[in-house]
Amino acid sequence: MILKNLITVRAALNGRKHFANVIQRTSLSTISNRQQLDLLKLDYNGITDSVHDQLASIVGSENVSSSTAILEQHSHDESYHSPVLPDTVVFPGSTDEVSAVLRICNEQRLPVVPWGTGTGLEGGAIPSLGGVVMDLGKRMTTIRSINESDFDATVEPGVSRMRLNDELRATGLWFPMDPGADASVCGMAATSASGTNAVRYQTMKHNVLSLEVVLANGSILRTGGRSRKTSAGFDLTGLFVGSEGCLGAITAATIRLHPQPERAVAAFSAFPSIRNAVDAATAIMQCAIPVAKIEFMDEDMVDAVNRFSDLENSIKPTLFIEFHGSEVSTDDDLSRTADIVSEFGGADFTFAKDVEERSRLWKARHSALYACKTLRSGPNIRYIMTDVCVPISRLSECLTRTKEDILECGLPGPIVGHVGDGNFHVILLVDRSNSDEMDIATGVIDRMCHLAISMEGTCTGEHGIGIGKQKFLVHQLGASTVDAMRNLKSTFDPNHIMNPGKIFSFT
Amino acid sequence: MAGSMKVLVGCKRVIDYAVKIRVRPDKMGVVTDGVKHSMNPFDEIAVEEAIRLREKKIAGELIAVSCGPKECGETLRTALAMGFDRGIHVEINDRQLYETLTPLHIAKIFAKLVEKEKPGLVILGKQAIDGDCNQTGQMLAGLLKWPQASFTSKLSIDGDWAHITREVDGGLENIKVALPAVVTADLRLNEPRYATLPNIMKAKKKPVDKVDPEQLGVDLSPRIHIIKVEDPPVREAGVKVDNVDELIDRLKNEAGVI
Numbered sequence: 001m002i003l004k005n006l007i008t009v010r011a012a013l014n015g016r017k018h019f020a021n022v023i024q025r026t027s028l029s030t031i032s033n034r035q036q037l038d039l040l041k042l043d044y045n046g047i048t049d050s051v052h053d054q055l056a057s058i059v060g061s062e063n064v065s066s067s068t069a070i071l072e073q074h075s076h077d078e079s080y081h082s083p084v085l086p087d088t089v090v091f092p093g094s095t096d097e098v099s100a101v102l103r104i105c106n107e108q109r110l111p112v113v114p115w116g117t118g119t120g121l122e123g124g125a126i127p128s129l130g131g132v133v134m135d136l137g138k139r140m141t142t143i144r145s146i147n148e149s150d151f152d153a154t155v156e157p158g159v160s161r162m163r164l165n166d167e168l169r170a171t172g173l174w175f176p177m178d179p180g181a182d183a184s185v186c187g188m189a190a191t192s193a194s195g196t197n198a199v200r201y202q203t204m205k206h207n208v209l210s211l212e213v214v215l216a217n218g219s220i221l222r223t224g225g226r227s228r229k230t231s232a233g234f235d236l237t238g239l240f241v242g243s244e245g246c247l248g249a250i251t252a253a254t255i256r257l258h259p260q261p262e263r264a265v266a267a268f269s270a271f272p273s274i275r276n277a278v279d280a281a282t283a284i285m286q287c288a289i290p291v292a293k294i295e296f297m298d299e300d301m302v303d304a305v306n307r308f309s310d311l312e313n314s315i316k317p318t319l320f321i322e323f324h325g326s327e328v329s330t331d332d333d334l335s336r337t338a339d340i341v342s343e344f345g346g347a348d349f350t351f352a353k354d355v356e357e358r359s360r361l362w363k364a365r366h367s368a369l370y371a372c373k374t375l376r377s378g379p380n381i382r383y384i385m386t387d388v389c390v391p392i393s394r395l396s397e398c399l400t401r402t403k404e405d406i407l408e409c410g411l412p413g414p415i416v417g418h419v420g421d422g423n424f425h426v427i428l429l430v431d432r433s434n435s436d437e438m439d440i441a442t443g444v445i446d447r448m449c450h451l452a453i454s455m456e457g458t459c460t461g462e463h464g465i466g467i468g469k470q471k472f473l474v475h476q477l478g479a480s481t482v483d484a485m486r487n488l489k490s491t492f493d494p495n496h497i498m499n500p501g502k503i504f505s506f507t
Numbered sequence: 508m509a510g511s512m513k514v515l516v517g518c519k520r521v522i523d524y525a526v527k528i529r530v531r532p533d534k535m536g537v538v539t540d541g542v543k544h545s546m547n548p549f550d551e552i553a554v555e556e557a558i559r560l561r562e563k564k565i566a567g568e569l570i571a572v573s574c575g576p577k578e579c580g581e582t583l584r585t586a587l588a589m590g591f592d593r594g595i596h597v598e599i600n601d602r603q604l605y606e607t608l609t610p611l612h613i614a615k616i617f618a619k620l621v622e623k624e625k626p627g628l629v630i631l632g633k634q635a636i637d638g639d640c641n642q643t644g645q646m647l648a649g650l651l652k653w654p655q656a657s658f659t660s661k662l663s664i665d666g667d668w669a670h671i672t673r674e675v676d677g678g679l680e681n682i683k684v685a686l687p688a689v690v691t692a693d694l695r696l697n698e699p700r701y702a703t704l705p706n707i708m709k710a711k712k713k714p715v716d717k718v719d720p721e722q723l724g725v726d727l728s729p730r731i732h733i734i735k736v737e738d739p740p741v742r743e744a745g746v747k748v749d750n751v752d753e754l755i756d757r758l759k760n761e762a763g764v765i
Contacts, residue, residue: 166525170545170585172704260701355698 036505041129043496045109047087055090057131058100063091063139074115074125074133078181080384080432081123081467086113086133093139095212095220095251102249103218105132112216113499114186114249116157119179121385122466124191124244128501134249137184141166144252152209152226154254156188173257176201179462180369186250192242194367194462198428199285199420200292200324201258203462204241211240212252216493226254239488244464245499247492261324261485264292265334266358269346270316274403277317278396280344281419284321285392289333289342293322294420295365298403300375301414301427308371309364314348319419320365322358368416369427375412376429384430386445386468388452389423389461398455399424402448409440423461450475465503473504510565512627512664512686514557514661516591517617518573519547520582521637530738536606537736549632551589553692555699556662557630568592570624572615574608575599580715587710588702594715595704597619599727607729610638614646621651626687628669633658633691644691654684657691684728713761 056064065071066088076083081107087110092098105112111131118125118137127133141158148171155164162182164175177188178195187193189211194203201207210224213236223236239302240247271277281294297305299315319341338349352358364371372383390398399415406413406426417424428444430437449459449472459465459472474482482504489496523527523543531538534706546554562564573579575598583594597616600604621629634641641657648655656662660679661672665687673680674693684690702710720727748754759765 163525167543169701170588172588172702172707174701259704262703262705357699359698 001108002242004498019247030179036126037501040500040505043109044111044129044500045132046130047110047132049342051104051108051110052088054104055088058104058203059090059092059097063093065089065091065331074118074135075127077120077123077125079121079123079126079173079466079468082423084126084128084130086127087130089115089133089135091135091138095214098134098136098214098249098251099218099220101132101134102214102216102497106216106218106495109495110497111500112249114157114190114245114496116184117160118189118239119181119465120187120191120213121181121463122460122468124464124466124499124502126467128467131497136186136251140251146171146257147226148173150226151259152254152258153257154252155185155228156252157184157250159185161185161188168257172260174260175207175255176258177204177207178366180366183290185255186253187320188254189241189255190244190250191464192462194418194421194423196293196295196362196418198418198423198462200290204255204301207256208237208241209256210237210255211250211254213240213248213250216350216382216495216497217341220251221248224254242464244466244502246489246503248499249498261292261355262326263330264322264324265330265351265353266320266322266361267334267337267349267351268313268318268320268361269341269349270318271347272315272345274317274342274400276346277319278399278419280341280346281319282392282395283340283344284337285420287336289336289340290323290325290329291333291420292324293320293323294418295320296399296415296417296419296424297365297368298415300412301368301372302415304371304373304375304414305364305368307374308367310365319346320361322362365416368414372412372414372427372429375414378431380431380433381429382432384428384441384445385425385463386428386448387423387425387461387463388448388457388459389421390455392420392422394455395419395422395424398451398457401451402426402444405444405447409444411437411440411444413444418461421461421471422457470502470504509669510563511567512560512565513570513624514560515570515572515617515621515624515626515629516550516553516557516586516745517613517629517631517643518550518554518571518579518582518586519632519635520544520546520573520575520579521635524548524636530736534735534737535733544578544582546585546636547632547635548698549634549636549692549694551585551632551699552694552696553630553632553690554586554589554591555697556692557628558700559697560628560664561590563664566628570595570626572597572617572620574613574624575605576602583715584707584710585586585591585702587713587715588707589700590706591713592648593713595718597718597720597723598714598763599720604727604729607681607731607733608727609730610640610642610646612725612727613643615725616646617647619725620718621647628664628687629653629689631691633693641691644689648689651689654688655690656682656684656688658693659690660693660695662690662696692694696721 057092070089071085074089111129113127113133115133115135116137136157140156142156144154146153160182176197179193188204189208213221297318303315323330412429428441430441438442453476459469523545529538557569569591570593571583571591573582598666631644656671658673660674663670669684671682
């Protein structure tokens with residue numbers, strides 16, 4: 001291929017050490033995306049011995065690695081996108097080290113991908129153009145501060161959400177954002193993550209008070225303080241939340257904590273149809289009942305969860321709800337919800353007040369992704385998970401039409417959703433060795449995203465754009481908006497070294 | 508109407524389970540200064556169980572006990588924040604003395620407190636995550652000549668009897684034990700609640716009585732002598748050999764195992 005030869009010639013001319021390997025496994029990218037990436041590669045250098053030594057002198061030679069195992073570990077996240085080996089992995093131990101590493105990568109024009117826990121779902125952390133993966137999670141593991149009276153905490157990228165909550169357990173505070181994985185809190189800021197509690201406690205967008213960010217040229221920014229409110233200058237915190245490593249590397253996040261609920265009550269109910277379940281959820285939200293969680297599972301998902309977690313729930317569309325508050329308020333919420341549920345044909349309304357029962361209930365929901373694999377087994381079976389979010393008034397229509405599409409396409413596609421936010425996930429189970437199935441799956445996802453966008457929603461509620469959803473961005477936001485993003489990107493990262501190939505392209 | 512049975516629970520202050528333990532430079536102990544401490548997880552489970560007994564209107568007054576330096580006050584506040592009524596802090600400020608305390612010392616302290624407080628039930632964690640001794644509960648029962656039920660994974664009270672399920676090597680054992688008794692809590696007994704902010708506030712006003720072990724008439728002189736504390740040996744990398752002959756040679760002449 002002409003492009004490949006061009007690359008090889010340039011590599012030889014510049015004395016590069018080696019170039020990125022692209023593992024050929026079944027990929028969902030179109031040919032034009034591949035060409036795009038190849039073209040982009042022409043702007044970057046490989047890692048020479050001299051660069052390698054400079055990196056080693058910053059972080060220590062034991063914290064730079066090109067061993068196969070380490071490269072492979074950092075070649076993929078938890079999405080379905082093809083892994084790509086980086087050229088090297090660096091493990092900085094401090095913000096200053098991050099700054100020095102980025103400065104070198106910027107001078108040398110090396111692609112850099114900041115890495116937290118590698119648990120993303122859209123390929124955001126995959127080093128598509130090779131280069132350097134900067135693993136911030138391994139050594140930067142300090143919880144810098146917990147301010148109990150102010151309800152905030154500052155953490156480095158190696159602190160995961162479960163670890164943070166563990167530290168907080170005796171303080172009466174917690175960090176409610178709970179994406180499925182035990183993700184890095186800073187990583188969650190980078191993807192503007194959410195979770196089952198968003199309906200009450202909102203998403204990372206609303207819970208990050210300030211960030212410490214390192215830009216491509218090595219400058220270290222602190223985007224805010226710890227006050228609840230501020231009107232000081234542009235909101236850079238908001239800019240970096242959800243920037244998926246494309247504007248800078250987050251080296252610390254100050255996040256908002258919330259009081260532990262006095263009492264939590266979980267409830268669930270099965271419904272005769274998806275429409276009934278979703279309409280019930282919409283009604284509950286529109287009555288302003290302050291639910292903490294309101295989750296939907298379609299019958300395929302309930303079936304999977306039953307098998308995986310050894311439960312016996314009726315295999316029907318189901319709502320799982322949780323109420324937080326005082327004894328009096330939760331009882332009130334429970335009874336008002338029970339009324340709405342029965343209005344929409346909900347049956348078997350069950351609730352759990354004690355901790356063990358509630359844990360069991362929610363464990364079932366949290367293991368939904370793994371449970372899906374029980375629906376279709378085989379060595380090549382992979383899940384493709386996607387998420388869209390629409391205004392609540394359009395949710396019922398969006399979900400039912402998507403489900404119809406899935407049933408028609410013939411692939412197993414259980415649905416689980418944070419319906420209180422108008423957000424739902426489809427998990428398609430495909431045989432990745434079968435390109436027809438991959439095409440069918442892509443078709444479903446494309447149609448789903450277009451449908452959501454047509455309803456003034458978004459093609460990604462909480463996972464980010466990463467690799468796979470770039471094609472929807474212009475359609476969703478308009479060319480001038482995406483151009484504005486490109487301009488910002490060029491300002492913060494003129495050499496385009498920060499996670500190139502993600503969110504939007506430059507060709 | 509509340510229950511009337513007084514319950515006494517032991518709460519040991521230990522290094523938090525998530526902390527990476529480091530040996531002190533003097534090799535006589537582990538680093539504790541500036542290190543995060545919290546209530547022994549099995550004691551948290553014991554505390555939770557007592558609170559549930561009160562919610563079921565079986566238990567009445569709940570008393571938490573901790574033995575050690577002044578920081579044990581924080582551990583007691585956690586129990587109070589979870590819902591206990593009163594704390595007893597057996598103050599031991601001499602650090603060297605504290606480091607040589609053994610389950611027998613603690614059991615003797617508890618025996619004296621039991622004589623004074625007359626609880627209908629004592630619940631302890633099955634073991635502490637620092638000492639891992641798994642002896643205090645059993646020794647206390649012996650000193651008091653009370654029935655004991657260790658490794659409890661299920662507890663229910665019926666009048667003057669406690670029905671217990673114990674987790675033992677062979678499986679689960681169901682026994683009936685006459686009250687008053689000593690119960691030690693195992694992992695699956697319950698999932699402890701989180702302290703909420705209002706309860707943490709309330710806990711600050713609850714009483715914590717300080718007790719001098721000498722007043723109790725307990726002799727805390729060391730029964731052990733710490734000789735040395737050191738890290739386990741560093742794990743060495745494996746060695747690859749090229750062929751069987753080399754393997755045999757090295758096993759024979761280097762490792763000395765054949």
